[in-house]
Amino acid sequence: MDTTPQAYRPETAILDLGDAFYDPVTPANFPETHLRFRNDRAAAEVGLETLGGGEWIEHFGRFEPMPGSLVEPLALRYHGHQFRNYNPEIGDGRGFLFAQLRDTGDRLMDLATKGSGTTPWSRFGDGRLTLKGGMREVLATEMLEALGVPTSRSFSLIETGEQLERNDEPSPTRAAVLVRLSHSHIRIGTFQRLAYDRDADNMARLVGYVLRNLYAEEPGDDAAAQLLDRVVGRTATLAASYMAAGFVHGVLNTDNINVTGESFDYGPWRWAPTWDPAFTAAYFDHAGLYAFGRQPEAIHWNAMQLAVALRTVSEAQPLIDILETFPERYQRAVSEAILWRVGVVPLDSTRDRALVQAIEQGMTQSGIGIDRFFFDAFGGTVPADDAFAAARAALVGYTARKPRDHAYWSGAPCSMLIDEVEAIWSAIDQRNDWAPFHAKIAAIRHMGEALAD
Structure with a gap:
């Protein structure tokens, strides 16, 4: 080492x-x-x-x-x-x-x-x-x-x-x-500004900068399509990881989507208590545009806006072809992400998708807390509830990716629901007491150690 x-x-x-x-x-x-x-x-x-x-x-x-x-x-x-x-x-x-x-x-x-x-x-x-x-x-x-x-x-x-x-x-x-x-x-909105100004020279310069400095690649014959391909892959993975985490960003605007696929700029975020596709984070998101279950759609739409901007320096068809790969990439990524949280080794795409669908249906029907479910299920054991009958059947043949031998598994699930956040802030606001804040960070890192490969 x-x-x-x-x-x-x-x-x-x-x-x-x-x-x-x-x-x-x-x-x-x-x-x-x-x-x-x-x-x-x-x-x-x-x-x-x-x-x-x-x-x-x-x-x-x-x-x-x-x-x-x-x-x-x-x-x-x-x-x-x-x-x-x-x-x-x-x-x-x-x-x-x-x-x-x-x-x-x-x-x-x-x-x-x-x-x-x-x-x-x-x-x-x-x-x-x-x-x-x-x-x-x-x-x-x-x-x-x-x-x-x-x-x-x-x-x-x-x-x-x-x-x-x-x-x-x-x-x-x-x-x-x-x-x-x-x-x-560098955001999708960074490219949109250049497209708005019809600035092809700086658009080409930005494409080259991102490929060289953020993807460690030399620009090819169609550098714009090359970049879009990388961003579509990364953002599909980001959308999948939000879902597996039960996280709602709240403001998935194009100026908040990094072209490296790394999530950032957190405002009204929340963690969904249960698997509720309609759950929203921002009080001003009246139409539920960025609701929990609509986040993959929102991120795909944002990737489309990058493609529109890249038309400044590329033909349309190669960009369209790449955009159409987003759903398949997302499906593959969300299967991997959810099975990672369940703590089992993926088998094949068909079985993995069926298992993930059964898990999502079980969580929706049972109303079980997301954190509780993934804590109990880690290693491949889902609740005995009838809502999870299909998931139990689909899990046959899967193996645990790591044992439950970390001290975290002997306690309770670590969560980040809104009442907990408000209690941590109240201690700071009322008494300048930062102990609950630091204790929460320690608990989160303890969970991270247990989940890590």
Whole structure:
């Protein structure tokens, strides 16, 4: 086993795109900086776990540039469909790209912010983040990572000593700045902006940047189709992983879909208590556009918008042919993801799909909690309830992918339902008690160890 510490390897690849893609910005000057969460596990993957407390605050609360990386923060430009209404007036409005660096897998990674002040794209916003919003993003990313979802990582959360007024929660409320570690912040909306401007030269430049830097491939004869193929595969996997996790993102707009297929930017998210396709996360999603069961459809629709944008530099038919592979890729990925949570080794696509369908039907009919079901079923044992008769029959011949010998299996399921989240926030809000928050992160990571291959 290689135990060599990861070296800090700074990058500036984003500058290759040119200043048509971003705007230099100045971070907010916060009155206070109280460190509330530091992700040393993620920091170790990019060579930053040895930063002292003062250095951490200087970089991630005061935004002193990282050595060898970007000399100034960059607010990225993009457009997007928001609840399927096209908006050309958006971009990084309360965050920026702070630094780029390499991780242990030699991937190009971004350190980017949320709540770091106003930018040219802030419109009428204050560029700030509530402490509750930051806390919720930490919890979401930790839980998703443990459940096998490709996700950004919450890297740092610092309370800033400001009081914010918000219409959708009790105010004034506390403020924070979040730093996330992500495999790029290039969105489908980044491509849409170039298509809107009919900017074929920069579109070709962006396609090449993504293929080379995010997929480690040289562009071929039809680079746009090559890229779409990769994105369709990754986003189909993302949609499948949401379903297996029981997660509802809530705002699957094209500006929130990363072309690496990595989930990010968490706002009104929730975990579904039961397998209810109509369950929604956002109180403003009145039509259920991004309901639990409609997430694969929503992500497929977003991939279609990328294809539309890529028509700027490609013929239509190759892009259409690739888009049509999404349903099959999704079906394959969701079978793999659900069987991973059930803790059995896949057999073949036909049997796997039949088993997954029986499991979904059993959960729907029984009303069992999603977390409870997957906890009890891990290793291939489903409830004796009549609703799972077809699943029990379909499981014959499957083998466990790992034993239930981790201490996690002797306790209770780890979950992240809304009442738990509100209780964690209440302790912070009322008593400045962060113990339940840190205890929850420890419990999530304990579950992640039990599930990991």
